Amino acid sequence: MTFGVIAFIVAILASVMLHEAGHFAMAKAFGMKVTQFFVGFGPTLWSVRRGETEYGVKAIPAGGFVKIVGMTELEEVPAADRPRAFYRQPAPQRAVVLAAGSTMHFVIAFVLIWFVLSGLGLPALTTTVGSVSPCITQDDAARCTSADPASPAALAGIRPGDRIVAIDGRPVTEWSNDVATMVRAHGAGPLTVVVERGGSRLTLDPILTDRSLLGIRPAERLERLAPWTGLGRTVVGMGQAVGATFAALGSIPAGIPKLFDSAVNHSRRDATGLVGAVGAARASGQALAGTGSLAERLGTFLILIAGLNMFIGVFNLLPLLPLDGGHLAVLGYEKVRQGIARLRGRPDPGRPDITKLLPAAYLVIAVFIGLSVLLLYADIVDPIPNQFG
Helix, strand or coil: CHHHHHHHHHHHHHHHHHHHHHHHHHHHHCCCCEEEEEEEEEEEEEEEEECCEEEEEEEEEEEEEEEECCCCCCCCCCHHHHHHCHHHCCHHHHHHHHHHHHHHHHHHHHHHHHHHHHHHCEEEEEEEEEEECCECCCCCCCCCCCCCCECHHHHHCCCCCCEEEEECCEECCCHHHHHHHHHHHHCCEECCEEEEECCEEEEECCEECCCCCCCEEEEEEEECCCHHHHHHHHHHHHHHHHHHHHHHHHHHHHHHHHHHHHHHHCCCCCCCCCCCHHHHHHHHHHHHHCCCCHHHHHHHHHHHHHHHHHHHHHHHCCCCCCCHHHHHHHHHHHHHHHHHHHHCCCCCCCCCCHHHHHHHHHHHHHHHHHHHHHHHHHHHHCCCCCCCC
């Protein structure tokens, strides 16, 4: 698991640096002056100057930053640099520079999802029996006890490795649409199952109970998509990820009281609830150290990183200072105000006074810090259960 945690840290640092590289590349492309591009924060460990930009590494590997001259009018800009200052550039160019960071996160997520779909493959259910439960329990996750009835599959002699060919005379081609649906719709009573075992076909007759459970789980295989098919599926996956991200953002207010209760009262942690950097790192480590082939574990890890990049990309575009989305909102307000003034025949009101928004920005920062501390504490004292064991 240690290797997985290290891999998570490297992946996040790489994502953050690509975020900053997006700002850097667009600012350079539009002729803005960029004086620094650094990995990390704090004291400088190493740096080199190339042209007007200093590149380097700082002591605290917790992200990175790009210094673009004149990001706000609060910054004192030398007279010689003012024509190239960020705030002096056309609004569309400033918008592109501001959005470039989140765009890089979306690109990262797209590439990772496509690579998993077309390169590694995702687990797909087969019609082969992967495991046979010895009993039927009230809770599917519970272990068998002497009070639990034997499973119909075990009593009928169904074994792991059997390939289900037909159920009640109807051919089977897929697990979810055929096996699971047919068993669920059958109800209680005898069920005719034809399986292929060792090159021969056998007819078995399990008797279902009123819960319509057979007591088997499917085997899985990695399914790789053709590159072009993978691209189309990736677009669909990205759309689903955006929807899931907004749902996750919307659940944050309701999740905070549950998180506080879990952290303070040590109640059972919600496996689908809020998680911080430590929890995400632990989950990534568990994914890489979990069961399955290396390709399956690596695919799960990369999907986690892709999802995290999607979340960061969308979150960063929220209209809140000091996020990039907050600066984009201020820029949009500036253009709307200029348009209204132009329609009324009034002079350009100029850029909004960003100092009036500083109290709101400080409040947002305080909330972020408070939530981060709470998440850190909860991830340490009451971690989310292992989902990949």
